[in-house]
């Protein structure tokens with residue numbers, strides 16, 4: 001099984017996670033810029049974080065045989081803090097960089113006027129930079145929030161195939177499918193969507209434009225949820241090519257629209273299990 005996790009926050013994960021992911025078949029991923037838990041108080045904290053996503057985390061993933069890409073944005077939660085909103089002015093600099101394959105995560109948290117403003121501005125940035133957009137849907141008032149999200153997407157004028165609407169469930173999948181946007185599902189250990197419900201949705205709605213991610217971050221989460229969903233798909237009678245479409249071809253098609261995906265073999269790809277054992281930066285360098 002080859003896996004491309006289209007939404008995972010590796011900054012919050014350990015090298016054990018990278019090893020387990022490689023072992024399970026993960027060869028590429030996208031790490032969206034998000035809220036780090038501790039509220040940021042100024043633009044410098046964002047630029048350091050963005051630089052880490054573009055540089056350090058990409059390097060760290062490569063040590064484990066995994067191609068790392070990222071999305072860049074002001075997340076909806078911190079869009080409500082006037083100390084953070086000047087980040088919007090520096091985004092164009094980052095959206096021009098290699099390894100940045102979409103604008104995101106954008107969207108709504110509490111659906112405030114400040115979130116409206118940041119969301120609409122960042123959809124325009126996606127259009128200007130010809131990049132896809134990764135759109136987060138609110139965890140409260142899910143259906144109303146998703147409908148409002150789709151209205152903003154439509155008003156922006158972006159092509160629906162350039163948009164992935166994420167964190168969907170049984171209630172919200174239908175309206176997103178109708179919109180023509182990509183449908184993202186985050187699989188969690190004990191909240192929101194799980195593997196069995198995901199397989200049921202795939203049976204009902206098919207595999208087109210579906211993206212399955214582990215969304216693993218600093219909360220209780222599991223970076224192997226993509227693999228576990230693939231396994232349950234096979235057990236439920238889906239073919240290996242169905243699994244490959246959902247876990248590899250779909251994310252490649254969606255983020256490939258950026259023109260910036262790098263999926264060729266890593267140097268020492270085959271030997272990476274041995275190579276990273278001796279890596280001086282990640283191993284010896286830490287002592």
Ligand SMILES: [Zn+2]
Pocket residue numbers: 007009032034105215
């Ligand atoms: Zn996320």
